[in-house]
Amino acid sequence: MTSIDWSGILILLFLLGTANLLPILARTVFGDHFALPIDLGRLKWFDGRDLFGPHKTWRGFVFSTAGTAAAASLTPFGAATGAKIALLSLTGDLFSSFLKRRLRLRSGAFAPGLDQGVEALLPLWVLKEDLAINWAEICIVTAFFAICELAVSPILYRLGIRRNPY
Numbered sequence: 001m002t003s004i005d006w007s008g009i010l011i012l013l014f015l016l017g018t019a020n021l022l023p024i025l026a027r028t029v030f031g032d033h034f035a036l037p038i039d040l041g042r043l044k045w046f047d048g049r050d051l052f053g054p055h056k057t058w059r060g061f062v063f064s065t066a067g068t069a070a071a072a073s074l075t076p077f078g079a080a081t082g083a084k085i086a087l088l089s090l091t092g093d094l095f096s097s098f099l100k101r102r103l104r105l106r107s108g109a110f111a112p113g114l115d116q117g118v119e120a121l122l123p124l125w126v127l128k129e130d131l132a133i134n135w136a137e138i139c140i141v142t143a144f145f146a147i148c149e150l151a152v153s154p155i156l157y158r159l160g161i162r163r164n165p166y
Contacts, residue, residue, distance in 0.1 A: 038052055068082045120146065
């Protein structure tokens with residue numbers, strides 16, 4: 001049995017947080033500028049509902065990927081791994097958004113677990129070998145990420161950074 005690398009867990013939490021906060025900050029700074037929805041605002045699934053919704057933009061993908069890569073360049077993981085973490089985290093967020101549309105939830109609706117879990121779990125699972133983490137560490141990081149996001153979101157909402165308090 002290997003021991004848990006707590007410094008690595010903190011770095012991963014920081015990078016996941018960065019990947020998920022940067023699209024929100026980009027919206028706060030740029031407003032509607034450069035906010036092209038990933039589904040172009042027109043693509044529909046077979047059920048006639050939006051593929052993802054208007055809050056998932058190319059701007060968010062670009063800022064998150066570049067910013068997380070820059071942040072990760074200051075860690076032992078490096079810029080390339082940071083970019084992968086961001087891309088996979090945002091892909092997990094897109095998957096959650098896709099599922100929420102299928103469940104007939106409006107864009108921005110609260111879906112506990114689905115909103116917080118997939119965007120942490122997917123990059124950790126896919127990059128498990130690159131990050132040299134085990135399943136216990138994946139579970140710990142995912143759980144801590146979900147708790148942190150639930151705790152920080154109301155603060156960001158009160159500051160006018162988030163649209164919803166969750």
